[in-house]
Amino acid sequence: MGDEEKPSRVRMTPGARRVLEAAERLFYERGIHAVGVDLIAAEAGVTKKTLYDRFGSKEQIVVEYLAGRDERWRGLLGAHLDAVAEQGPAARVLAVFEASRAWVAEYGAKGCGMINAHAEISDPAHPAHPVITGQKRWMLDLFTRLAREVDAGGADRLARTLMLLHEGALVAYGLGVFPDPFGQALGQVRDLLGEGAAGKRDVPPR
Incomplete structure (x- = not known):
């Protein structure tokens, strides 16, 4: 984790x-x-x-269920990131969304398992709660690291925007309210990365 x-x-x-x-x-x-x-x-x-x-206990089964799902997700994501490792920061950001698109197609018909679990497990004392929140904090940290490569001066803001687009696409996919939410998110991300690249020329890294 x-x-x-x-x-x-x-x-x-x-x-x-x-x-x-x-x-x-x-x-x-x-x-x-x-x-x-x-x-x-x-x-x-x-x-x-x-x-x-x-x-x-049943609680420990829930821990194993969520921790195992998290490990599989990180493995799939890592493979997508490795595949574009030499293609630059924008490609690495887009790879996260492409990985999620592949994940939901195979494992996520009902949306994000962590989000679904959090709807039922909101008590921080539950042993599975750190698995749920830990994955989302890890994702934000990942987006922040990737965002620094795109626009060091605006990394935090860009990372949070990417996180919101990512999590929103997960929820929309699970609800089935419109087709291909990750395609929609990828279009927004490409726009953001274009603005971020321009911003990087104007704002020196800190």
Whole structure:
């Protein structure tokens, strides 16, 4: 999870893996609160005792679900960024949005799993809460680093704008209110990067 505090994780046995695979599907499709441990155990083909022996609590299953999803997202994003590593800062910013477009097409039919989870888990004391907020802080940090390469003087403002466009596209995709929100966001980002490049010539880096 980057530099943020890492949650406690469970060692995956075959039984634990079956539980987690069932929970991941059910939590994303139906919601975390709507899915109980009885259903997870039944879908995984294990007893409730096995479930609790492996995870200890439903809360820990939620941690594993979200942390695993976060790891997969960061892996996909990293591959997209590596692919454009030599193409300049604008290409790297655009690659984040292209990665998200690819992610939702494969894993995000119902929108962002972190945003959906936060709608149900708003208590900072919940062990999964740092996973949710940690991913979004990490994304803002990433946008800030990339924005400094585009316009060092206006990096914070540009990064927050990019973050808003990114998160808005995730929400719009999940709601299905209009087609291809990431295509819309990419158009806005290209406009911003054009302005940022001009600004970089006018404002010396600090």
